[in-house]
Amino acid sequence: GDSVTQMEGPVTLSEEAFLTINCTYTATGYPSLFWYVQYPGEGLQLLLKATKADDKGSNKGFEATYRKETTSFHLEKGSVQVSDSAVYFCALSDPDDMRFGAGTRLTVKP
């Protein structure tokens, strides 16, 4: 079945550092791909998404490109802030299913 493999955390960075969180997937069809963010004590929030190959999702300085050839959807941000500290989830969705990665905790220190 479909699955998502996400880089394990925790990840600790200094403010203004470059962020990459790796995500790869396996799917039999052509799923949509998502990154969700969860701040302490809160539910999931959609961060960005891409619905087909080569699409780039972006939001709040975060980007991820749907790479079909490498089955990847890595999350990147050029300069992280303390307020970006959260748990990030990669996910895929097709008409019949939705799968999440395990989540990666990011801590950004001033």
Add this chain to the structure above:
Amino acid sequence: GAVVSQHPSRVICKSGTSVKIECRSLDFQATTMFWYRQFPKQSLMLMATSNEGSKATYEQGVEKDKFLINHASLTLSTLTVTSAHPEDSSFYICSASDTSGASYEQYFGPGTRLTVT
């Protein structure tokens, strides 16, 4: 790691009937659980935050009388779709956080596919 189960995984019901979906944290206690809804090829929509021993907090636009949430214990939250209609057909997912330590990671249930005929 922590495990969250949902039951049933799939359910088909007739229009006008009610369906109950259970979300359980299997090896940890969860004072807060979240219920999400997802349409095909779309992102999750947070429906409500379920708080043990108190009323759920619903997101704007979610009918609290239609989607009844009960969080009677630290390991169980239930979502009841009352008087279901075909437009309620969707994928429902719960998540829970292990609050025993300092972690805020959410653990997701496998989801429940509801089809209303």
